[in-house]
Amino acid sequence: MEIDPFIFRLSIFILSIFVGYYVVWSVTPSLHTPLMSVTNAISSVIIVGAIIAGLSGDIKSIFDTSNIFGFLAIFLAAINIFGGFLVTQRMLQMYKKKKKNK
């Protein structure tokens, strides 16, 4: 009897929820804002779907509706990826331990 590949993906999904649950509880409350901005950035990995959609077809079909939606999704996800990671980095820089020079 074969197992449907969907069940494997579902297993990964459920286990990742558990991982997420324990990892996020261990995040210190003072870093909750960077947590939100970084989760924002990583959820934009949805860009891989957009790239596949955008790159499909040959020269004649490059401006098919589905490609255009792919391009638009790439555009939106790219804003998020760059914006999300960079703003997180900018915030985390501020949490550097200050040298007490007084």
Next chain:
Amino acid sequence: MSANLLAIFYLISGGLFILALRGLSSPETSRRGNLFGILGMIIAITVTFLSIGNFSIGFIYVLIFLLVGGSIGAFIAYKIPMTAMPELVAGFHSLVGLAAVFVAVSAFLNPQVFNLGSPGDIKLSSLIEMSIGAAIGAITFSGSIIAFLKLRGIMSGSPITFIGQHYINLLLGLSIIVLIFYLSKTQSDNIFWGIIAISFLLGFLLIIPIGGADMPVVISMLNSYSGWAAAGIGFTLENTALIITGALVGSSGAILSYIMCQGMNRSFFSVILGGFGATDENSKKDKNRKPVKSGNAEDAAFLMKNASSVIIVPGYGMAVAQAQHAVKEMADNLKKNGVKVSYAVHPVAGRMPGHMNVLLAEANVPYDEVFEQENINNDFASTDVAFVIGANDVTNPIAKTDPQSPIYGMPILDVEKSKSVLFVKRSLSPGYAGIDNELFYRDNTLMLFADAKKMTEEIVKNLD
């Protein structure tokens, strides 16, 4: 590149995303965590390009959109002031939501590319997965837009309610489910568009009744939605990186919503149903019962200079007035005078989780001087001065004494136990919950009526 190798690379980038979140358990490891996240993203994008291997004209367009979007994102990330972080995050959520909708639409129109069948004959499971992804994405998009407008102040932060609101939402939610069922039978384009349109409407209606101070819950909830939308698309595209990430982000947002609700002692449903703070009836009955003592910057400076310890309690008002730098200057000045200064942050202070911590970090306040509620609440009793700046409801002792009060049971900062309380506030108006703060009328409270930033700067002048 073989499909198996590709899947392994996606798994690696999923693992790196887990490490990115794990890094946030302490400020020391957080920067390295963020780099793991960036690496995971680079791997995912690179292997996707390599797997397609189509470097023709389409590739150039993809790169253009990637770079233009990326530059805009980078520009925003460097320009945005820290006080605007809540609306930035809301705005970013809306983009994730819309991107999920677009990818789902693209997959629906051209399923061959993703090996999901052909138009009009899409695999049943894929069809359901992509419509769920699109629906949650659309709800995230329009909901986040409303949250953004409210946080930005373009739209009033007060709840918009009307009769039958929740029934309409329920009806819309049910109709999405019914339409997905019909879509799986008919594969009709129009039904697919219908699902997306109704979801946009539902996201809009879900957020309009929720008021400004409940925004920490709303932002966390939309964060969670954006994760579930990504996971839905991940199932459609059979992509492990996306499934792992979706699950991580979904549970992260859910936990944050839970923590925020705990901070307000309110159930998640009462927040979502909204309308809180719409009435201020109960605030009126207690008006003019007692005179308040008000003072000026000179009094405050004198009081704090002669104290041995001061706890600063920041709230949303500090963010609005952009007073964090002035506060830090004041704290430095006090420390020079030998006063011990620490900061107490309530979980729901501000408009998003961790909002106050970021602002204080921006002003160069060392993070080991900033304490969460449970770690500092016992210290108020042995503190000379509590300096409340821009916070209100989270200090109201009525939460412990009056079971009739809407905020009864909310964990508060025990500001009233300190020897004296300085309360920086524009006026005596009640806080967001629409109730009077009895702390204003206490004998050991001195009200400082002014803009938070101006008052703090005045105090600094008087400390010199």
